[in-house]
Each structure stands twice: as structure tokens, then as C-alpha cells.
Amino acid sequence: MGYAKPxxxxxxxxxxxxxxAVTPERAQGHYLTHVMRLAExxxxxxxxxxxxxxxxxxxxxxxxxxTLACETQTRPQRAEPDVWLAFAPLKxxxxxxxxxxxxxxxxxxxxxVFTRHTATERVKVERLRxxxxxxxxxxxxxxxxxxAEPVTLERLLAEWPAGRTLLxxxxxxxxxxxxxxxxxxxxxxxxHGILIGPEGGFSFNELDALRKLAFxxxxxxxxxxxxxxxxxxxxxxxxxxLVGDWR
Amino acid sequence: MGYAKPxxxxxxxxxxxxxxAVTPERAQGHYLTHVMRLAExxxxxxxxxxxxxxxxxxxxxxxxxxTLACETQTRPQRAEPDVWLAFAPLKxxxxxxxxxxxxxxxxxxxxxVFTRHTATERVKVERLRxxxxxxxxxxxxxxxxxxAEPVTLERLLAEWPAGRTLLxxxxxxxxxxxxxxxxxxxxxxxxHGILIGPEGGFSFNELDALRKLAFxxxxxxxxxxxxxxxxxxxxxxxxxxLVGDWR
Numbered sequence: 242m243g244y245a246k247p248x249x250x251x252x253x254x255x256x257x258x259x260x261x262a263v264t265p266e267r268a269q270g271h272y273l274t275h276v277m278r279l280a281e282x283x284x285x286x287x288x289x290x291x292x293x294x295x296x297x298x299x300x301x302x303x304x305x306x307x308t309l310a311c312e313t314q315t316r317p318q319r320a321e322p323d324v325w326l327a328f329a330p331l332k333x334x335x336x337x338x339x340x341x342x343x344x345x346x347x348x349x350x351x352x353x354v355f356t357r358h359t360a361t362e363r364v365k366v367e368r369l370r371x372x373x374x375x376x377x378x379x380x381x382x383x384x385x386x387x388x389a390e391p392v393t394l395e396r397l398l399a400e401w402p403a404g405r406t407l408l409x410x411x412x413x414x415x416x417x418x419x420x421x422x423x424x425x426x427x428x429x430x431x432x433h434g435i436l437i438g439p440e441g442g443f444s445f446n447e448l449d450a451l452r453k454l455a456f457x458x459x460x461x462x463x464x465x466x467x468x469x470x471x472x473x474x475x476x477x478x479x480x481x482x483l484v485g486d487w488r
Numbered sequence: 489m490g491y492a493k494p495x496x497x498x499x500x501x502x503x504x505x506x507x508x509a510v511t512p513e514r515a516q517g518h519y520l521t522h523v524m525r526l527a528e529x530x531x532x533x534x535x536x537x538x539x540x541x542x543x544x545x546x547x548x549x550x551x552x553x554x555t556l557a558c559e560t561q562t563r564p565q566r567a568e569p570d571v572w573l574a575f576a577p578l579k580x581x582x583x584x585x586x587x588x589x590x591x592x593x594x595x596x597x598x599x600x601v602f603t604r605h606t607a608t609e610r611v612k613v614e615r616l617r618x619x620x621x622x623x624x625x626x627x628x629x630x631x632x633x634x635x636a637e638p639v640t641l642e643r644l645l646a647e648w649p650a651g652r653t654l655l656x657x658x659x660x661x662x663x664x665x666x667x668x669x670x671x672x673x674x675x676x677x678x679x680h681g682i683l684i685g686p687e688g689g690f691s692f693n694e695l696d697a698l699r700k701l702a703f704x705x706x707x708x709x710x711x712x713x714x715x716x717x718x719x720x721x722x723x724x725x726x727x728x729x730l731v732g733d734w735r
Contacts, residue, residue: 347712380712464735465629478721482729487665
């Protein structure tokens with residue numbers, strides 16, 4: 242066929258399929274026509290997390306509404322790793338960074354968690370969701386990680402699903418080396434969560450409660466002090482390499 | 489003893505030892521007295537990459553020069569992993585990020601490499617060095633990674649030391665999964681390098697040349713597109729977990 246690769250790639254909430262007409266969000270329309278300067282007939286890549294990736298063309302529209310016409314599926318939908326990341330919210334820049342990088346690294350669900358020493362009290366979930374969409378658009382993922390409503394650590398643990406292992410980054414040095422812990426906790430299919438504490442660490446009581454839970458495995462990531470967002474990336478990278486889809 | 493942990497931690501080029509007087513750089517003196525607002529008698533943690541970590545106190549000095557007196561060694565020097573990262577320079581923010589995060593993750597040597605598709609033509613090595621020092625101060629490392637002078641890819645490969653494996657991130661999908669490649673290339677002591685290409689990828693000729701070298705192992709990090717700096721962190725995390733000091 243020899244089509245050039247579309248220069249823009251956007252996430253669509255609705256269905257994608259042969260001949261379907263798609264109306265992107267207003268901000269996306271603005272992006273296509275004003276930022277990317279695309280015009281009628283130009284190609285755009287679309288994905289919705291269910292129907293694979295589609296090549297569409299700009300079918301029309303004016304200043305405020307663009308219509309896209311789906312043409313052909315360019316990639317089928319595929320199963321993606323099932324790995325959650327629960328994290329104590331950080332300041333704006335490191336949180337944005339965490340969302341962007343963990344999306345690239347294939348996280349399936351992001352859960353902001355309030356712990357005793359969490360410095361931030363408010364989380365703008367819609368902002369995080371928009372950021373996850375943007376990151377997914379740019380890294381060619383076929384899905385967008387879900388960003389859950391923030392919960393307290395207590396509630397996260399009380400409602401943790403049966404059968405899902407929770408790897409807790411334990412910076413006190415008490416955890417098993419992460420590679421060994423992953424090897425021991427490999428399930429088929431792998432179904433894990435990773436919990437990263439705040440910059441101030443977990444409180445003594447929190448760590449004590451975590452260690453008593455059967456589904457929790459405390460893990461360590463070496464002798465240096467990692468920032469929370471670095472620890473999140475490191476743990477997720479090891480997970481993908483050892484039990485996820487980098488194998 | 490019950491000393492409070494010093495609130496400031498700085499890298500010193502000179503020797504550290506019992507009773508030694510140390511004069512920090514002028515910018516460091518400014519940081520201690522004006523930013524951290526420390527005064528005579530206040531404690532500062534010092535390290536130089538050779539003599540472990542020392543508790544020192546501000547012994548005197550005025551507006552423009554501070555003197556520190558070494559008191560006791562708080563941590564002995566320890567051997568650190570021997571892992572190099574060669575990377576095609578990125579824009580300012582992702583390069584800063586790469587330096588900061590790979591320092592936390594324990595890289596021993598950072599080498600800026602110019603490839604065919606490297607977008608940046610100039611590298612401010614002194615800036616990168618200052619950034620590596622700052623990151624090492626903050627992550628409690630006992631050393632600062634060396635930042636080498638930039639080289640071309642050709643020269644990097646021509647001068648690559650015998651006995652050191654080079655893991656090349658191959659985004660064309662031709663490489664072995666990183667965990668498998670690390671298991672196969674584990675040496676004692678581990679002595680590796682990791683090479684990350686530019687955003688535009690390696691050229692066809694570069695990849696061809698790399699694949700022909702006996703010390704090169706092309707590796708892959710899964711089906712999603714990672715930004716260059718994310719790939720660097722992911723590869724280094726896997727290295728530490730599987731053959732470095734996270735075991």
C-alpha cells in the first residue's frame with residue numbers, strides 16, 4: 242500500500258471500524274488543524290483501547306469541528322500487561338513525569354494513594370488522565386492506562402483484589418531484591434501491583450501493617466536513595482523485563 | 489552518639505580524613521550559608537568518591553569562604569557497580585533528567601555520543617558534570633559518575649575496552665529481550681555498557697555496524713515506543729536488578 246505514516250495520533254473514546262465517522266474532541270480538532278496544520282484528506286492514526294489502531298482521514302469540518310473517516314485498521318488490538326501502580330502523589334512536575342513514563346512503560350492502572358507522610362493533599366485526577374492520554378498517543382500504545390480516583394492507603398489495602406500480588410518498595414532495606422521477589426511471585430498470567438511511598442517514606446505503622454498482609458511482598462531496589470518517581474520507573478521496568486511483555 | 493543527620497551533603501574534590509580542614513567551592517559555601525542558612529558549628533555531610541562519607545562542621549569563614557572541619561567517617565567507601573551509559577544527547581530537559589535519574593540508579597560513567605541522527609550538536613560537558621554532582625549529593629551516593637567528553641559513535645566503538653559488553657537498545661525489535669540478554673552476558677564482576685540511540689533511532693548503517701561487533705548485544709525493551717531517556721532508565725534498572733548491586 243505504501244501509505245506514509247500519519248503525523249498525528251489521537252485517542253478516541255468512541256468506536257472505530259471500517260467506514261465509521263469519528264468526531265474528535267474539540268481540543269483534538271484544534272490540535273489537528275491548527276497545531277499540526279492538517280487539512281482535508283490528510284491521515285490521522287486513531288486508537289481507543291478496544292479496536293486496534295486505525296488510519297483515518299480528515300473528511301471535513303471547519304474551524305470548530307473536524308470529522309474523521311476511518312479507513313483501515315493498521316494494528317490489531319492486543320492484550321496488554323496487567324500491572325497497577327499505586328503511588329503517593331508528588332509535586333506537579335514529578336507527578337507528570339511519573340504518569341508519562343509509566344504510560345510508556347506499559348502500566349495498566351494508576352492509583353493515587355494518600356499515606357501518612359504524603360505531602361500533597363489534592364490530586365487533579367482529570368489533569369492526570371489528560372496527561373496519560375497524551376503520553377499514550379505519543380508512545381504508540383494501543384490503550385490508555387486507567388487513572389483511578391485517589392484513595393487512602395487503608396482503603397487501597399482493604400479493597401485490594403484477591404489474587405493480585407502487591408510489591409511494596411521498602412526503602413528501609415528490609416525487602417527482598419526486586420528480581421528475586423518477581424521470580425518468586427510470577428503468576429500466570431502475571432497480575433501484580435506496585436506501591437511506592439511518598440518522599441517522606443511510609444510511617445512505621447504503615448510499614449508494619451503492610452508487612453502483615455499476605456498479598457504484600459516488600460521489595461528493595463538497592464543501596465542508593467531513589468526519588469519516588471525513579472523508584473516507580475525502576476520497579477515497573479524490572480516487572481516488564483521479568484514477568485511482563487518485554488520477555 | 490545520637491547526632492542529627494546533617495541537613496546538607498556536598499561533594500568535595502580533595503581528601504577527607506580525621507581533623508582535615510576542607511574548603512568547599514565558593515558556590516557550595518554560598519549554598520551552605522545562604523541557602524541552607526547554616527552557621528559555625530553546624531554539621532555538613534561530605535564525600536569525595538574515595539574516602540567514604542564524613543561528618544564535618546562549619547569551622548569558620550565569612551561571606552565568601554567557608555571552612556569545614558572533618559570529624560568522623562559516617563560511612564566507609566564501598567565498591568560500586570561498573571556500568572557505563574553511552575547516550576545520544578537529547579534536548580536540555582530530557583538530558584538533565586537522564587543525568588539525574590541515571591546517577592540515582594548508580595551509573596558509573598556517562599558518555600555523550602554523536603550518531604547520524606543526533607539532533608543536538610553541542611554538549612556542555614561542564615553543565616552535565618555539575619548536574620551529576622548535584623544528583624549524587626541528593627541521592628546519598630558515595631561517588632559521582634564520570635561524565636566523559638563527547639565522542640562520535642565510530643570512535644566510541646573503535647576505542648571500546650576489551651572485555652566490556654555493550655548492550656545496544658535496538659528499537660527495530662531485532663534484539664534479545666533485555667532480561668535474557670543480561671542473563672547470558674553476566675560476567676564476574678559485571679562490566680557492561682549500555683548504548684541508547686537518539687530520538688530518530690540509529691541509521692541503517694549504524695545498526696548494521698553495531699550488530700557485526702562481537703562485544704555488542706542488541707537488546708529490546710518490549711513492544712511500546714520508549715523515549716530515549718526512558719529507555720536509558722529502564723535498561724539501567726534491569727541491569728542493576730539482574731547483574732548489579734540490587735541483587
